[in-house]
Amino acid sequence: MLNSFIFNGRIIPLRPGQDVELITRRIYAADSMTLLVGPNGCGKTRALRKIASVLSSKNPNKRDIADLYWESEYDMPNTYAIYYTPVPFGVEMPQSGNRFIKLQPEKLKHNSELHGEINKDLESFFKIKIQHKLRLNIISHGSIRSLFYNFYHTSKKINKIATIREGFHSYIDTFIETNQKINDLRKSGFDYFSPEIQDLNDVNERNTKEFGAKLKEVIGSQFILYLRAYEHAYSNHNKTEKACRQLLTKMGLLKSLLESEPQGPAGDSFDSTLKTISEISKIVNDNKLTKNEYFINYNQLKEIEHLDISKFAKIIYSDMSAGAAALIDQFSKILHHSDLVFKRDQCKKLLILIDEGDAFLHTHWQQLYIDYLDKTISEIKSKFDTVQVIITTHSPIVMSDFPKNCIAMLDEPPDNDDIFELKQATTPSASFAAPLDMVIRHANNAGSLGSFAIRTIRKLIEDIDEGKEINPGVVEIIDDKVIKSEIERLINERKNRVENRE
Numbered sequence: 325m326l327n328s329f330i331f332n333g334r335i336i337p338l339r340p341g342q343d344v345e346l347i348t349r350r351i352y353a354a355d356s357m358t359l360l361v362g363p364n365g366c367g368k369t370r371a372l373r374k375i376a377s378v379l380s381s382k383n384p385n386k387r388d389i390a391d392l393y394w395e396s397e398y399d400m401p402n403t404y405a406i407y408y409t410p411v412p413f414g415v416e417m418p419q420s421g422n423r424f425i426k427l428q429p430e431k432l433k434h435n436s437e438l439h440g441e442i443n444k445d446l447e448s449f450f451k452i453k454i455q456h457k458l459r460l461n462i463i464s465h466g467s468i469r470s471l472f473y474n475f476y477h478t479s480k481k482i483n484k485i486a487t488i489r490e491g492f493h494s495y496i497d498t499f500i501e502t503n504q505k506i507n508d509l510r511k512s513g514f515d516y517f518s519p520e521i522q523d524l525n526d527v528n529e530r531n532t533k534e535f536g537a538k539l540k541e542v543i544g545s546q547f548i549l550y551l552r553a554y555e556h557a558y559s560n561h562n563k564t565e566k567a568c569r570q571l572l573t574k575m576g577l578l579k580s581l582l583e584s585e586p587q588g589p590a591g592d593s594f595d596s597t598l599k600t601i602s603e604i605s606k607i608v609n610d611n612k613l614t615k616n617e618y619f620i621n622y623n624q625l626k627e628i629e630h631l632d633i634s635k636f637a638k639i640i641y642s643d644m645s646a647g648a649a650a651l652i653d654q655f656s657k658i659l660h661h662s663d664l665v666f667k668r669d670q671c672k673k674l675l676i677l678i679d680e681g682d683a684f685l686h687t688h689w690q691q692l693y694i695d696y697l698d699k700t701i702s703e704i705k706s707k708f709d710t711v712q713v714i715i716t717t718h719s720p721i722v723m724s725d726f727p728k729n730c731i732a733m734l735d736e737p738p739d740n741d742d743i744f745e746l747k748q749a750t751t752p753s754a755s756f757a758a759p760l761d762m763v764i765r766h767a768n769n770a771g772s773l774g775s776f777a778i779r780t781i782r783k784l785i786e787d788i789d790e791g792k793e794i795n796p797g798v799v800e801i802i803d804d805k806v807i808k809s810e811i812e813r814l815i816n817e818r819k820n821r822v823e824n825r826e
Contacts (some may be wrong), residue, residue, distance in 0.1 A: 325355060325399060325710050326675060330372045332734070336360070336750040338712060340729035353702035354676075354711045358666040359726045361717060361752075362734035366714035371734065372407060372677045373417050375714070379405045379675070380424035399704075403673035406661055409679035410650040423671055425661055429653045432641055442656045444622070449696050450651065450689055455642040456625050458608065458618045468536035474558065475535075476578055478568045478652055491542075495535040502527050542576050550575060550611050551604060553598035556636040561590040572596075581816050598630050603697065613823040650684040655700055666707040674708045676701075678715045682722050694725035781807060788814045791822075 328337045338358045352431050360368045363548040378392055378400070401423075408427040409415055417426050443454050443567055470494070478495050479488060488496070488576065506524050540547040554575055561567050567590035572578045574594045605613040607627045609622065619626065620641065641649070663673060682693045695712070707712045717723065723731065732749040780798070787794055794815055802808040 325395045325673065326375070326403070327393045327395055327710060329371075329393065330746065332367055334732075334734070335746055336371065336732045336749050347646075351760050353698050353705050353711075354713045355705075356712045357676075357730055358712075358714045359731045360714065360724065360734055361466070361723060361731060364718075366734040368689065368734055369409075369679055370677055371416060371564060372714065375675070376405055376407055376418050376424050376426070376677065379403060380418035380421045380736060382422050384464040399504055399673060400750045403675055404665045406658060406665070406670055407677040407679070408654055408658055410654055410681060410683050411679070415679065417504065425668070427661065429650065432644060432649045432653055442659060443652060446648075446651055446655070449699070450648075450692055452648045452651070454644075454648065454652075456620050457640050457642045458604070458620050458628060458637060458642050460604075460613070460616050460618075460637045462616050462685045462686060463548060463551055463555070465533070465536075467555055468539075469532050470558075471539075471551070471554065471575070472532050472535050474563075474568055475572055478565065478572055478578075481565055482508040482569070482578075484509075487809070489577055489579055491538060492535070492577055495531055495538070499528060500530045502531070503571065519533065524657060537677055539576065545612055546602075549598060549601050550635060552601050552613070554596050554673065556597045557590050559595040560635060561593060566590075597636065603631060604628065604633070604637070640708075642712065647686060647689055649691070653677075654681055655696070659703065660701060662704045662707070672709040674704065674711045675703075676711065676713045678713065680716055681720065682717055682719050687721055690719050690721040694722060718799075723752070723755050726755055728752050731755055781811070784811055785814065791818065 325339065330336070331335065332643055334354045336358070338356050362368055374388060375392065386729075389400075392400070404425075406425055406427065407417060410429055412429060415428070418424060420426050422488070429631065447451050447454050473661050475492075476496055476499055482488075502524050506521055509518070509521055510516070557574075558568075558571055566588055569578060570588055570591040570730075571594055574591060601613065605611050605622050608618045610618070620639075625639065633639075636756050644652075648655050658676065660679075662676075665671060674726065675729055678697075681697070682690050685693060701711055701713060715722070728751045731751055733752060764807075781802070784794065786797060788811075799811050802811065811822055
């Protein structure tokens with residue numbers, strides 16, 4: 325295990341003395357839990373980077389190695405580190421390699437292998453409403469237009485009378501006639517946007533719509549399913565004459581292929597896609613499959629995951645909040661990669677570095693964060709000899725879940741006068757289960773009021789001292805009873821002084 329490390333002239337303990345360590349092992353699933361706190365720029369991320377740089381490189385800096393104190397000489401080569409931060413911008417951290425992996429969020433997409441059962445677990449623990457959508461490739465009037473153009477271009481290469489299904493010749497003839505009129509007008513000098521040409525374009529649009537309506541009538545209730553299968557097969561195969569003829573035959577626009585011509589890949593793709601789409605229509609309880617998106621429940625999700633939908637549909641999260649997305653991404657990745665380390669690596673000691681993992685979380689979810697992290701660590705711990713966790717945060721709520729001996733407060737590095745002296749990192753005088761205002765003062769080195777509120781209150785006091793008129797509405801909005809009472813006392817004292825002088 326990693327006992328401690330040196331950063332900015334401070335010794336950061338990761339195992340807080342024997343007595344405290346025994347206590348923390350009774351309350352935490354991890355072998356050690358350490359929280360790094362301090363103002364922006366104090367070096368919390370850099371402290372994690374120092375550890376990561378040793379484990380990520382095959383030839384780490386000797387000075388960095390010397391600054392890490394391990395329990396045994398065998399611990400460092402047998403330790404693997406996982407770093408995670410939910411922040412979306414680049415964090416300066418070593419690249420993954422050797423015995424280290426850097427994890428950061430990306431656009432959240434449903435990934436059954438990665439997320440697995442954790443979604444249900446998070447739903448229960450954080451009361452998150454996680455909804456999934458099945459998003460199919462968009463079907464619109466443009467899909468009909470594309471099909472019609474393929475039908476038209478293919479018809480020019482075949483014996484139309486012998487091959488085109490009865491009832492569809494007229495749409496081709498109308499299109500040819502209308503386009504000929506447009507070409508004649510263009511040769512006569514008419515602009516493309518002239519009313520005459522626009523009227524003819526409208527004729528083509530109506531012709532295409534009527535073509536689509538006729539085709540829907542021929543195919544019946546499965547029209548959209550057929551159109552989806554056609555679009556997928558057409559877009560994923562070469563547009564050869566044979567492929568086009570096969571797909572148009574599948575759509576009922578051409579008569580049956582000659583018996584001597586075997587079905588090709590495009591036709592096979594149409595058949596397999598139509599079969600899959602038909603199964604999807606049953607799962608979402610819409611035999612016509614007219615919508616492009618469907619909300620799906622967990623049981624439907626599991627059924628769809630057994631199908632190959634990657635080419636024409638995908639499963640996405642619906643209306644996911646930033647906090648919920650951060651939790652799903654963070655814990656699924658930490659669990660997934662710890663499992664990969666366990667299966668693929670000889671390392672039996674795991675070091676988890678979490679940089680502001682509570683970012684994006686509402687205060688209530690911050691209250692649950694360490695509890696859920698501890699639950700996650702208990703699952704990971706069963707696979708490793710030791711699991712250590714180092715976390716950074718700005719949240720006083722997260723701080724209140726750590727004993728003060730498990731918190732290291734980072735501040736400005738010591739002066740060069742102290743270059744030969746290492747100092748122990750300071751710890752707060754109050755943290756675990758303490759009131760939040762006390763945690764903010766003692767562990768966060770900050771007041772519990774915002775600077776704007778402080779400035780407004782100070783201005784009130786100055787105005788009272790100078791005898792200026794005070795707006796009672798400003799006093800009324802102060803919610804701290806002690807401060808409000810003191811302001812009112814000052815106002816009354818000034819009022820009494822004025823009255824006594826009169």
